[in-house]
Amino acid sequence: MIAIHDPDDPRIAPYRAVRERDVTGRGERFVAEGEVVLRLLIEGGRGAPRRHVAESLLIAENRLDALGELLAKLPPEVPVYAAGQSVMDAVVGFHIHRGVLAIARRAAPETAAALLARLPERALVVVLVGVANHDNVGGIFRNSAAFGADVVLLDETSCDPLYRKAIRVSVGASLILPFARGGSGGDLLDALDAEGFSTVALSPAGTRDIAEIAPSPRTALLLGAEGPGLPTALMARTTTARVPMAAGFDSLNVATTSGIALYALSRRMQS
Amino acid sequence: MIAIHDPDDPRIAPYRAVRERDVTGRGERFVAEGEVVLRLLIEGGRGAPRRHVAESLLIAENRLDALGELLAKLPPEVPVYAAGQSVMDAVVGFHIHRGVLAIARRAAPETAAALLARLPERALVVVLVGVANHDNVGGIFRNSAAFGADVVLLDETSCDPLYRKAIRVSVGASLILPFARGGSGGDLLDALDAEGFSTVALSPAGTRDIAEIAPSPRTALLLGAEGPGLPTALMARTTTARVPMAAGFDSLNVATTSGIALYALSRRMQS
Numbered sequence: 001m002i003a004i005h006d007p008d009d010p011r012i013a014p015y016r017a018v019r020e021r022d023v024t025g026r027g028e029r030f031v032a033e034g035e036v037v038l039r040l041l042i043e044g045g046r047g048a049p050r051r052h053v054a055e056s057l058l059i060a061e062n063r064l065d066a067l068g069e070l071l072a073k074l075p076p077e078v079p080v081y082a083a084g085q086s087v088m089d090a091v092v093g094f095h096i097h098r099g100v101l102a103i104a105r106r107a108a109p110e111t112a113a114a115l116l117a118r119l120p121e122r123a124l125v126v127v128l129v130g131v132a133n134h135d136n137v138g139g140i141f142r143n144s145a146a147f148g149a150d151v152v153l154l155d156e157t158s159c160d161p162l163y164r165k166a167i168r169v170s171v172g173a174s175l176i177l178p179f180a181r182g183g184s185g186g187d188l189l190d191a192l193d194a195e196g197f198s199t200v201a202l203s204p205a206g207t208r209d210i211a212e213i214a215p216s217p218r219t220a221l222l223l224g225a226e227g228p229g230l231p232t233a234l235m236a237r238t239t240t241a242r243v244p245m246a247a248g249f250d251s252l253n254v255a256t257t258s259g260i261a262l263y264a265l266s267r268r269m270q271s
Numbered sequence: 272m273i274a275i276h277d278p279d280d281p282r283i284a285p286y287r288a289v290r291e292r293d294v295t296g297r298g299e300r301f302v303a304e305g306e307v308v309l310r311l312l313i314e315g316g317r318g319a320p321r322r323h324v325a326e327s328l329l330i331a332e333n334r335l336d337a338l339g340e341l342l343a344k345l346p347p348e349v350p351v352y353a354a355g356q357s358v359m360d361a362v363v364g365f366h367i368h369r370g371v372l373a374i375a376r377r378a379a380p381e382t383a384a385a386l387l388a389r390l391p392e393r394a395l396v397v398v399l400v401g402v403a404n405h406d407n408v409g410g411i412f413r414n415s416a417a418f419g420a421d422v423v424l425l426d427e428t429s430c431d432p433l434y435r436k437a438i439r440v441s442v443g444a445s446l447i448l449p450f451a452r453g454g455s456g457g458d459l460l461d462a463l464d465a466e467g468f469s470t471v472a473l474s475p476a477g478t479r480d481i482a483e484i485a486p487s488p489r490t491a492l493l494l495g496a497e498g499p500g501l502p503t504a505l506m507a508r509t510t511t512a513r514v515p516m517a518a519g520f521d522s523l524n525v526a527t528t529s530g531i532a533l534y535a536l537s538r539r540m541q542s
Binding site: 045046047139142143145146147148171173176211243244245246247248249250251252253255256257259260263264266267 | 316317318410413414416417418419442444447482514515516517518519520521522523524526527528530531534535537538
């Protein structure tokens with residue numbers, strides 16, 4: 001435990017101007033915030049070991065007691081910096097009311113093909129194409145974890161699930177769910193085809209009611225951005241399904257749509 | 272159409288410092304933003320006439336052409352102020368990239384009892400107790416409209432659905448769905464009981480699977496805040512139900528939960 005009294009202390013430089021660095025990105029590193037997220041970073045979750053490596057923590061002094069048990073699980077080489085709230089806020093650049101931050105190094109990235117090759121015979125995969133909104137990506141990871149999806153695949157135009165806000169909205173799910181990001185939607189469908197997955201694309205124009213889809217043992221759920229939706233060429237390669245809605249207000253958020261579709265598919269895959 | 276060149280023009284004073292006034296509230300008035308929301312404000316939706324009254328509009332000059340057809344539907348006494356983007360941003364206090372704002376007067380508030388008394392024999396009501404997050408309230412209104420709920424009831428500790436951000440997240444659903452806000456959760460259950468509603472409370476600790484609930488012709492869906500959840504005393508007065516989730520990550524956002532529960536209940540009420 002290292003007490004920090006000066007916002008300019010070089011040891012906590014990685015925590016400086018968090019929001020500005022969110023925009024430019026941090027390469028191999030990312031920022032995690034909040035106790036629930038920190039717990040998943042340190043301990044892993046869903047029966048799997050941790051995926052990413054905490055490099056340091058910055059904790060508000062008044063949170064140290066409550067976090068003692070969790071901090072004791074850190075490898076001894078990970079420094080825990082403790083600062084008063086005002087020093088912490090000055091470093092970070094805004095009020096950190098949760099009082100818990102970590103800098104972590106990403107797990108080595110894997111390709112979609114490598115992730116899929118490791119899955120069991122029964123598997124549920126979530127695939128995002130063009131989902132660039134951090135709240136939506138975070139919400140979709142939260143739902144994917146809640147309904148037991150095995151991995152998430154994102155095309156190169158979808159946003160990074162380890163962006164700070166995406167992690168927060170996911171309640172840490174993006175730290176524990178294996179994912180691969182890169183390539184086009186077509187590339188991702190190729191990888192799924194090669195591993196024997198049946199893909200269901202969600203769209204308001206889908207031809208079948210999601211409740212009537214009988215999922216295969218290996219099923220992928222494909223989602224696009226609200227507004228533009230999925231490219232026609234991708235939809236043509238899949239079974240398309242819709243969530244039936246009331247007349248006159250045909251509008252669901254893509255994260256909510258993922259929750260409904262995962263609810264409907266996952267219970268049928270178990271039965 | 273009134274051209275505005277000066278951010279200090281008194282005619283657009285209601286648009287000044289929008290965010291600061293969000294905090295203090297605007298009494299009988301509220302701010303709506305964006306084209307989709309404006310359309311529901313002016314035209315109503317879901318086959319119902321408009322509920323609230325637009326008092327004035329402030330539109331970025333470069334949006335006027337695209338909005339011409341919609342603006343033509345305004346009553347002639349409603350002023351449409353047009354300003355360049357920089358004047359608009361200066362008045363409002365931040366960059367309005369949608370370029371569309373309105374000040375509106377609320378429909379006369381109604382009590383929960385009055386709203387319920389007008390409902391048909393088959394009706395679906397959403398009830399919120401302690402849901403104080405604007406994103407969640409907005410998301411729940413969006414889902415309520417998408418799945419054909421008739422009204423939304425909010426206890427006095429839930430937030431105002433006509434708060435600017437709640438309207439935006441609802442994609443305007445909070446402008447067209449009738450709602451009542453006030454009283455305690457117990458008061459709302461009393462009003463529902465008096466009108467013969469069966470109430471299903473959603474909770475991770477619910478005794479029944481939401482998929483196994485056979486809804487009554489008049490069904491109410493009760494939701495509480497994430498974290499604290501619903502008070503035990505309210506749950507004891509209802510059927511409690513849960514959304515089954517995977518082991519090890521038992522966490523859904525309340526707006527997503529509302530979407531799943533409304534999906535499950537509404538399709539059974541129709542069949």
